Amino acid sequence: EAEVxxxxxxxxxxxxxxxxFWCDPISGHATLYWYRQILGQGPELLVQFQDESVVDDSQLxxxxxxxxxxxxxxxxxxxxxxxxxxxxxxxxxSSRNREGGYTFGSGTRLTVV
Amino acid sequence: xxxxxxxxxxxxxxxxxxxxxxxxYTNSMFDYFLWYKKYPAEGPTFLISISSIKDKNEDGxxxxxxxxxxxxxxxxxxxSQPGDSAVYFCAASTGNTPLVFGKGTRxxxxx
Numbered sequence: 001e002a003e004v005x006x007x008x009x010x011x012x013x014x015x016x017x018x019x020x021f022w023c024d025p026i027s028g029h030a031t032l033y034w035y036r037q038i039l040g041q042g043p044e045l046l047v048q049f050q051d052e053s054v055v056d057d058s059q060l061x062x063x064x065x066x067x068x069x070x071x072x073x074x075x076x077x078x079x080x081x082x083x084x085x086x087x088x089x090x091x092x093x094s095s096r097n098r099e100g101g102y103t104f105g106s107g108t109r110l111t112v113v
Numbered sequence: 114x115x116x117x118x119x120x121x122x123x124x125x126x127x128x129x130x131x132x133x134x135x136x137x138y139t140n141s142m143f144d145y146f147l148w149y150k151k152y153p154a155e156g157p158t159f160l161i162s163i164s165s166i167k168d169k170n171e172d173g174x175x176x177x178x179x180x181x182x183x184x185x186x187x188x189x190x191x192x193s194q195p196g197d198s199a200v201y202f203c204a205a206s207t208g209n210t211p212l213v214f215g216k217g218t219r220x221x222x223x224x
Contacts (some may be wrong), residue, residue, distance in 0.1 A: 004156070006156075017212070040216070041217075042117075042119075042202050042216045102159065104156030106154070106156050107150075107154075109154070
């Protein structure tokens with residue numbers, strides 16, 4: 001079964017440092033999402049891509065977060081500088097259409113110290 | 114302003130009995146609803162969905178019921194198994210907008 005690949009699985013970084021996460025969606029899935037899940041909460045959307053274009057980044061803290069999907073395939077999410085409150089699970093998902101739901105990757109667990 | 118609400122943070126059920134997880138929503142424009150299951154240190158996995166034109170969808174041991182007038186949906190698991198122990202998220206969308214998730218309900222199935 002096809003999977004969404006994410007790396008790294010775990011990341012510990014000091015506050016004010018830069019950190020980056022990578023996601024490779026399922027082949028053929030044009031839509032890619034980055035969600036953030038804080039412990040005890042549900043996933044919250046950060047950014048949605050359709051191919052290489054940003055469709056929705058209204059919830060992305062643009063002063064420190066950036067996301068790109070240059071060739072419309074894999075994607076990178078960056079935080080600079082990281083803050084203590086950024087500690088969370090960062091989830092990438094892709095979809096072909098909404099009837100099949102989203103397929104999520106295993107996520108990157110970020111701890112900012 | 115939470116558009117999707119799961120008011121029970123946790124639920125414990127005996128093995129073999131029915132598990133009922135509930136979800137309420139406030140946005141009447143939502144027309145597609147999904148349930149996801151999440152184990153620790155893994156991403157959520159899609160479980161079952163329902164369109165607003167239906168009031169029930171069944172897949173094996175899992176059934177989702179939708180009550181549009183009450184803006185309420187529920188997930189029934191029968192019979193519950195220990196492997197069903199996980200966090201269950203309710204999610205909703207309108208058109209092609211991204212999914213909005215509830216906070217989740219932790220289900221514990223006790224053998």
